[in-house]
Amino acid sequence: MSLMISVSGIRGIVGESLTPKNLTAFAMAFASWILRRKDDRTKRPRIVIGRDTRPTGKAIGDLVSNVLVLCGCDVIDLDIATTPTVEIAVTSECADGGLIITASHNPVAWNALKMLNHLGEFLTATEVDELLAIADREQFCPAGWDHIGAITHDDRYDDLxxxxxxxxxxxxxxxxxxxxxxxxxxxxxxxxxxxxxxxxxxxxxxxxxxxxxxxxxxxxxxxxxxxxxxxxxxxxxxxxxxxxxxxxxxxxxxxxxxxxxxxxxxxxxxxxxxxxxxxxxxxxxxxxxxxxxxxxxxxxxxxxxxxxxxxxxxxxxxxxxxxxxxxxxxxxxxxxxxxxxxxxxxxxxxxxxxxxxxxxxxxxxxxxxxxxxxKEFPDYVMSKQKTTLGKTDRSSLENILTDIALQYPEAESNALDGLKLDFASSWVHLRPSNTEPIIRIYSEAPSKKEAETLADKLKRDIEKRTQGH
CATH class of the missing domain: 3.40.120.10 (Alpha-D-Glucose-1,6-Bisphosphate, subunit A, domain 3)
Structure with a gap:
């Protein structure tokens, strides 16, 4: 499986798609991106790092921290910390960014670098594109021997x-x-x-x-x-x-x-x-x-x-x-x-x-x-399905979704993220995955049967157009 790259960072299976080489490259790219955005070049950038408990986390954290130091950044290492705790620490420390070593809900073989900006928030799509351009062109900014950073450890942030x-x-x-x-x-x-x-x-x-x-x-x-x-x-x-x-x-x-x-x-x-x-x-x-x-x-x-x-x-x-x-x-x-x-x-x-x-x-x-x-809250049931794109080119998908929307004039359609069709008492969302050649089909209705029936119908609509069914 190839490396997954999104606004949530880079993610992969350790030793397969996530390797010391690409961890080093993305850590250098992140440090270089931080350096380019820093107004005051007389002060070393400060980056907060935290990780979840995966067995690979400490080794990855040590590698990434040392890469950042060699790029002239000071690292504040929280050791094991939740994602929101690292986010809070970035702003509390007035840091220039943050890295969280976690693959979230993926199985234990996976790990990732989640990247935060100075606001303690995930990078925007534009910011990710800037970072990827640096990584692709290897426009890194390593520090001289007399300008490397330092690592400090801080275990206060759970309590804070x-x-x-x-x-x-x-x-x-x-x-x-x-x-x-x-x-x-x-x-x-x-x-x-x-x-x-x-x-x-x-x-x-x-x-x-x-x-x-x-x-x-x-x-x-x-x-x-x-x-x-x-x-x-x-x-x-x-x-x-x-x-x-x-x-x-x-x-x-x-x-x-x-x-x-x-x-x-x-x-x-x-x-x-x-x-x-x-x-x-x-x-x-x-x-x-x-x-x-x-x-x-x-x-x-x-x-x-x-x-x-x-x-x-x-x-x-x-x-x-x-x-x-x-x-x-x-x-x-x-x-x-x-x-x-x-x-x-x-x-x-x-x-x-x-x-x-x-x-x-x-x-x-x-x-x-x-x-x-x-029971105090409205009661709906969701169905979550998916279907493959088959041989359909992604560039053709927009026309397919537009065609499907025209088939349901009684629904309010929204093309912001794939296609969402809002009916009187139900809805369905057809959304192409950013990382796999699939379309996710989420539907919701007052009953499980209604939700699944709606999802099944739209699944057939898609497959008829993408797979010739």
């Missing part, structure tokens, strides 16, 4: 991140503590293994049952926090008698919740519940991406505010959030973005928002269960 969350106006630890929640916490042996249980206790949840919180980096299951991967966690929750389970991915930018009866609250509904609570405190627009649940739009309607949808991808959602002055947003994969704290998907602030929302609901629903709380 937690403290920033506790200082948010909506957090009421006394109210949470009064509920005496028993909570199972599954960190899949990732970067959240220590900080997530610590945050839960600081929020007022003393009764924690930790699962996969040893920090080994050897994931006991597929690390993506979706239902098909969580059967053992669900069984553990039922056996423990906990009130609910908190599940994060290896770099802690996605949050999933499991109800007391073993049903999933739904990754699409993490943001929905958080936004519903936050809008009670702060009026303003919300945002998600085009493949996220319509439930957020319904919640926005309850509060009389706008709901904007961006192209898929955290950087795209953040761009819309800034443009439209959105107060809370994110993506339907359990990613919550709260500008009051920082612009980045953050499962830690998501935990605080969600638990506070559940606590607030229980003030008028004494001892109510999480499964009952879930």
């Amino acid at each position: 991140h937690i403290e920033k969350i506790l200082q948010l106006s909506f957090v009421d630890t006394a109210a949470i503590a009064k509920e005496q929640f028993r909570v199972l916490v599954d960190c899949v042996e990732g970067a959240g293994y220590a900080v997530v249980p610590k945050l839960c206790r600081k929020l007022g949840m003393e009764h924690i049952v930790p699962v996969a919180c040893g920090g080994s980096g050897l994931f006991p299951r597929n690390p993506e926090p979706i239902e098909e991967n969580l059967s053992a966690t669900i069984a553990g929750l039922k056996e423990s008698g906990c009130d609910f389970a908190i599940v994060v991915d290896p770099d802690v930018d996605r949050l999933a919740l499991i109800c007391e009866d073993g049903t999933l609250f739904g990754e699409e509904y993490t943001l929905v519940a958080c936004a519903d609570f936050y809008l009670k405190k702060h009026s303003g627009a919300v945002a998600n991406n085009l493949s996220s649940s319509r439930a957020l739009r319904d919640i926005a309607g309850r509060y009389g505010v706008e709901c904007y949808s961006a192209k898929v991808g955290e950087a795209n959602v953040i761009e819309v959030m800034k443009e439209k002055s959105v107060v809370i947003g994110g993506e339907g994969n359990g990613g919550v973005i709260l500008p009051e704290l920082h612009y980045g998907r953050d499962a830690l602030v998501g935990i605080a928002l969600f638990v506070q929302a559940f606590t607030h609901w229980r003030t008028t629903n004494s001892n109510g269960s999480l499964s009952a709380f879930r």
Whole structure:
């Protein structure tokens, strides 16, 4: 498999597509990109680095740190840290950029360099293009022997991140503590293994049952926090008698919740519940991406505010959030973005928002269960499918999608990111993958059958045009 390159950085299988050679090249390109953008050339650039717990993380971190130093950068090494913690550290340190060594929800054989700008945000598409041009032309800027940088280590940022969350106006630890929640916490042996249980206790949840919180980096299951991967966690929750389970991915930018009866609250509904609570405190627009649940739009309607949808991808959602002055947003994969704290998907602030929302609901629903709380929100079901492009050239795909849109005049069509067709009670999103020759087909409707029927119909429409079926 070839190296995957996007606004989220470079990603691949260690020893195959992700090698010492390309790690070195991209680290040099990143340092050179930082140097070119720096106004004050008399000061060495400062770059924050953190990593998840994968067995390859330290070796990659050491390699990349030394490359940056030899390019004249000072490195602030946080060691094991969540993605949102590194993002916060970049701005707190007034650094020029950041690197996170994590392949997020990919299996353990994978790793990656996620690249941040001086705002602690993922590089924009334009910034990625600038960096790739430097790498392609090998326009690197190594430092002379007397201008190399230095590495310092800083282990404060887990606590600083937690403290920033506790200082948010909506957090009421006394109210949470009064509920005496028993909570199972599954960190899949990732970067959240220590900080997530610590945050839960600081929020007022003393009764924690930790699962996969040893920090080994050897994931006991597929690390993506979706239902098909969580059967053992669900069984553990039922056996423990906990009130609910908190599940994060290896770099802690996605949050999933499991109800007391073993049903999933739904990754699409993490943001929905958080936004519903936050809008009670702060009026303003919300945002998600085009493949996220319509439930957020319904919640926005309850509060009389706008709901904007961006192209898929955290950087795209953040761009819309800034443009439209959105107060809370994110993506339907359990990613919550709260500008009051920082612009980045953050499962830690998501935990605080969600638990506070559940606590607030229980003030008028004494001892109510999480499964009952879930019924407070609009109920939709999603279907997620895909189909190959066959021999169709990507340049022809736009015409194919336009043709399909004309076939459904009753739907509101949106061509911002592939094609989204919005029907009265359902929608379907046809989106070409940036990394594979496939089209993703996401649909949502009031029932599973309706969602799957809609997805199947559009899948046939595409295949008839791309594969001659």
